[in-house]
Amino acid sequence: MSKINIDQVARYAFVSRSVVSRVLNNHPHVSDVARERVMNVVRKYNYQRNSAARSLAAKNMREIGILSTRNANDVMSNGFSTLLYLGVFEECLAQRYSVRQMFISTDMKEEFQKFILNEHTLDGVILFAEEVTDLLAAKLMTREIPAVLIGHAPGLSGISSVDVDNFSGSCSAVSHLVRLGHRNIGAMVGSQLLQESQDRLAGYRKALVDAGIAVNEDVIAIGDYTQRSGYDQMMSRLRRHPEVTAWFCASDTMAMGALAALHKSGRRVPGDISIVGFDDLSFARYTIPPLTTIRQPIYQKGRCAARMIIDRISGKKTEVEHRNLKPDLVIRESCGRHAGVL
């Protein structure tokens, strides 16, 4: 019952401490009989290594951190980050790593930042950051700790990354609207400080250009990925741009806010106006009307990031790598054929 240590295991198994360690770590040079004896004792006493001692001696923690910005708070509240985290967790579990999830913010006291970044010697870090990316990255770089970025930042091409192809995703979303006959298509994106937002906006532009439609900078609204900003932006744009018949929203959350604003204003979706979102969060199927959107593999993103960081830590891979997962268009009911087109 009570905790037992490696020496006791060794004693009970009539072998030395070293042999026990080798068995537990699957090292070679252990006879079958010794291995058997050790395993029996381990099973019998339900022995588990002390991870602190293990980390100290082995000089690695077998632990990675996933660092999010605290102000991704709003993004968080939509289950995006939980799903991402689940992916990370399950990949790590499979590889017997553990994960420490942390939040950091620029306005956080210096001491806490230090505590988070320094107190724990993590073997690697997954960055799910936003505008503080540079700051964090710089700190991590100086500590020479392997990192993987969720999303990507051209300025940090030295750090591996996993992202969804935002460009082609938004491009196909907008192309969908074009196919339905829309010519006046607005865009509601996030802060252009974020690479992700830039890419989604670029995809929008590309789709329009491909269709021979001039881009109207006036109908590009900047939100912040919250339902609230989607609502507010839509409310203010609605009367200024009555000619717009379809909006590309760079996230389902903003799309949801937009939907609420449209309903409040008496517009019908998709009758009067079409809406397409991005992410395919779990609620997208239950908005009114159900949201046509771009599905991105969030869970996979997490697993992928975890796999990359572990490969890096274990030395299995050394070069930086930029993964770009493919998104899919999922058609539901929020987009309709343009009224002028029959």
Add this chain to the structure above:
Amino acid sequence: MSKINIDQVARYAFVSRSVVSRVLNNHPHVSDVARERVMNVVRKYNYQRNSAARSLAAKNMREIGILSTRNANDVMSNGFSTLLYLGVFEECLAQRYSVRQMFISTDMKEEFQKFILNEHTLDGVILFAEEVTDLLAAKLMTREIPAVLIGHAPGLSGISSVDVDNFSGSCSAVSHLVRLGHRNIGAMVGSQLLQESQDRLAGYRKALVDAGIAVNEDVIAIGDYTQRSGYDQMMSRLRRHPEVTAWFCASDTMAMGALAALHKSGRRVPGDISIVGFDDLSFARYTIPPLTTIRQPIYQKGRCAARMIIDRISGKKTEVEHRNLKPDLVIRESCGRHAGVL
């Protein structure tokens, strides 16, 4: 730059290793001058203790775990757990503890369960579990590791818990409907295996009884806290119970699904049917129509749980404690006066 250890700090500060340790741990019996010298060196070299060594020597990890059931997956995807986790994290940060978030499921391989529960010697565990509560609790009990439950379970009264007052919350939600003149009020709750669901249903019953309304067991629908189940349940109940003019949904997610179903069926909310939710998740303000619901302090729940477990670990408190946080009714637009009442 490169990592420095306690011996080097001691050397540079012209004191012994012990003094450095005392300074770092705020122990008494250190002269001001010694403290000052040590701190200067610490700052200069940006020294941080090695947490593995610290844990090993001090025999505590200064780390707690938050354990969720994997199949709370759907609950997760609504930001509930992220917000809860944020509360836990920030309280722990303030107290210089770290958190390890983990998921566990009943169908998980035994080895993984062991890895999660045993490999890491956590000082305490916060349980955010559902039906596997007993299993987990039993395992934890045998390891004699302090635990705090999010929610509560009468069978586990030996474990401290933090919960929202589900009973009074749902009671006030339903009373609100009664005040609006509704007499035929349905309930859509979660699995009755969950204490939380039982309490929310009990609150519903209480409100009806208080109002002198007979409880009709036929209009109590059991869902599973997902949008999908809210949608499905509402679809099937709608025609079977046309007399019901208002529904109490035990979660915003189910309420959202119900709203979608009502819209699909051409019913108007709140014109034809009123809906009240529970939780006040961030999207509740942007459903169509905006959802009247019961707000529960999710973040506070997390902080509170963390505080309790840390108090327990540090020995500041020893007796078990059951906290019950108060929820609030937040009135938006999904409930209307019963048509028959003028």
Add this chain to the structure above:
DNA sequence: TGCTCGATTGGAAGCGATTCCAATCACATC
């Protein structure tokens, strides 16, 4: 001055693993 007592300080023994290195062993070869 000599002594006591409390505040500081340094020395050293762990904490529980990993891992290097040397010792042992079994066995084939000469």
Add this chain to the structure above:
DNA sequence: GATGTGATTGGAATCGCTTCCAATCGAGCA
């Protein structure tokens, strides 16, 4: 029978810290 080889094994150092214990120091008091 002596020797070389490779597979096993045990011994011991080490990781970086906490903490007990004994030593030292300095002020207050008789």
